[in-house]
Amino acid sequence: GKVRAPTHIISTISDDRGEEPTYAGVPMSNIVEQGLGVGDVLSLLWFKRSLPRYCARFIEICIMLCADHGPCVSGAHNTIVTARAGKDLVSSLVSGLLTIGPRFGGAIDDAARYFKDAYDKGLTPYEFVESMKKKGIRVPGIGHRIKRGDNRDKRVELLQHFARSNFPSVKYMEYAVEVETYTLSKANNLVLNVDGAIGSLFLDLLAGSGMFTKQEIDEIVGIGYLNGLFVLARSIGLIGHTFDQKRLKQPLYRHPWEDVLYTK
Numbered sequence: 236g237k238v239r240a241p242t243h244i245i246s247t248i249s250d251d252r253g254e255e256p257t258y259a260g261v262p263m264s265n266i267v268e269q270g271l272g273v274g275d276v277l278s279l280l281w282f283k284r285s286l287p288r289y290c291a292r293f294i295e296i297c298i299m300l301c302a303d304h305g306p307c308v309s310g311a312h313n314t315i316v317t318a319r320a321g322k323d324l325v326s327s328l329v330s331g332l333l334t335i336g337p338r339f340g341g342a343i344d345d346a347a348r349y350f351k352d353a354y355d356k357g358l359t360p361y362e363f364v365e366s367m368k369k370k371g372i373r374v375p376g377i378g379h380r381i382k383r384g385d386n387r388d389k390r391v392e393l394l395q396h397f398a399r400s401n402f403p404s405v406k407y408m409e410y411a412v413e414v415e416t417y418t419l420s421k422a423n424n425l426v427l428n429v430d431g432a433i434g435s436l437f438l439d440l441l442a443g444s445g446m447f448t449k450q451e452i453d454e455i456v457g458i459g460y461l462n463g464l465f466v467l468a469r470s471i472g473l474i475g476h477t478f479d480q481k482r483l484k485q486p487l488y489r490h491p492w493e494d495v496l497y498t499k
């Protein structure tokens with residue numbers, strides 16, 4: 236028989252060898268003809284399966300709501316400074332993307348991990364939050380620089396509304412809301428933020444859709460797929476900020492001396 240030379244790469248999500256490329260086995264023409272969207276394509280390429288329509292729609296809403304949050308946030312600031320230093324699109328984009336992490340936009344995976352662990356262990360919000368405090372870890376998905384108990388994040392409300400109307404169960408999200416009720420009793424800035432809302436709701440999507448085994452959910456949460464949603468979404472805004480600065484022909488940015496505390 237034929238002897239197959241060992242390959243150096245294994246790939247399971249897409250194939251460009253046939254007449255037309257496929258995503259998780261689905262030909263591109265099907266995707267276009269069936270009127271599928273970005274949420275469906277993401278499902279095929281990230282989760283290797285088609286998800287029910289409400290799941291794909293939820294993914295699209297996450298992408299739309301996280302696409303931008305003004306010029307003052309960490310990512311946009313970096314992108315703007317980089318574009319004004321005369322750098323190209325990709326450099327300006329990645330400069331902004333590099334700020335995404337545990338404090339800014341990249342707390343989704345940890346929020347999902349900690350909320351899941353606490354809920355599955357049956358911890359009360361009090362026990363969960365106080366155990367995090369003892370460990371010296373800030374609760375991922377809780378807290379915001381400008382959002383407050385009396386000035387909630389509209390994005391969180393929109394995501395919660397969609398999920399309550401479309402998901403079969405929102406048990407993890409309701410747990411996150413109970414955690415928020417407790418943290419808000421401690422300080423007014425400790426709201427459930429958009430990372431925490433997406434993290435907890437994605438747990439509900441994974442568990443409630445019936446499309447994933449327990450082992451697959453643990454793998455998704457373990458590997459950390461969910462920060463990818465913010466990276467993907469915010470790239471839209473960061474690219475926009477780059478074009479904006481170029482269009483406005485903005486000069487090199489230099490931070491004003493008056494805004495620095497020079498001290499020994």
Ligand code: ACO
Binds near residue numbers: 428
């Ligand atoms: N859990 C517990 N306590 C907290 C938390 C939290 N998540 N966030 C703030 N606090 C408390 C702490 O006591 C903190 O004091 P410390 O500095 O002694 O730890 C106090 O509130 C004040 O914190 P600040 O540093 O003033 O809060 P800031 O406004 O700088 O922080 C931030 C905002 C970075 C979002 C913070 O709340 C945090 O680290 N949250 C967890 C990470 C997270 O979810 N990030 C995503 C934010 S949403 C987004 O980026 C799209």
Ligand code: LMR
Binds near residue numbers: 303380
């Ligand atoms: C964002 O989406 O960029 C924000 O929630 C972060 C911020 O500081 O407003």
